[in-house]
Amino acid sequence: MHSGLDEPKVLFRVNDEVLVRLKHPFGQLVLGSPEKTMPILAKTIFEEKPKKVIAVGDIVAINMRKAGLPNDLVIVDGKTMRGRTADCVDRAHSLTVRNPSGEITQEALDALKSAVRGNRVRTVYVQGEEDLLALPLATLAPIGSLIVYGQPLVGLVIIRITSSAKHEARRILSKMSVQHLGKG
Secondary structure (H helix, E strand, O other): OOOOOOOOOEEEEOOHHHHHHHOOOOOEEEEOOHHHHHHHHHHHHHHHOOOOEEEEOHHHHHHHHHOOOOOOEEEEOOEEOOEEOOOOOOHHHEEEEEEOOOEEEHHHHHHHHHHHOOOOOOEEEEEEOOHHHHHHHHHHOOOOOEEEEEEOOOEEEEEEOOHHHHHHHHHHHHHHEOOOOOOO
């Protein structure tokens, strides 16, 4: 998705106020190891039949694949706090974007919009860091979807996409805004 060596345009940047908010999970925290969290996630997917299931983070994506759980979209960066991860990228249907740590770039946002709209993209591979991308995904995913991300050393978080979750994600992003964005 990127071309040349120019720096990606930053739309959102984390700040102290947002860091305090993000210390609390944005969604339902499911405590425990993958052996405990994946059966709970499986039951949630089976019972709620979400419109889309989106995994943000390598460890969550790898554990979902090992557990045989479906996903419509995976956002990964090839890293975890312990180092490199196994390749979990569907290269045939992937986009690669740049997104520095603590920021959300226009390039990443455009890729997420494209992927959520249902084209053939199944994986967004991030050069940089994918951690904050659950926030714009919460604004983009259809109501009735699930976004799943890891909470390192604690468990995983399930965001149920409702109008209220979309509103909260927009509120957090507005506090991170680097520039004025038009409605879109």
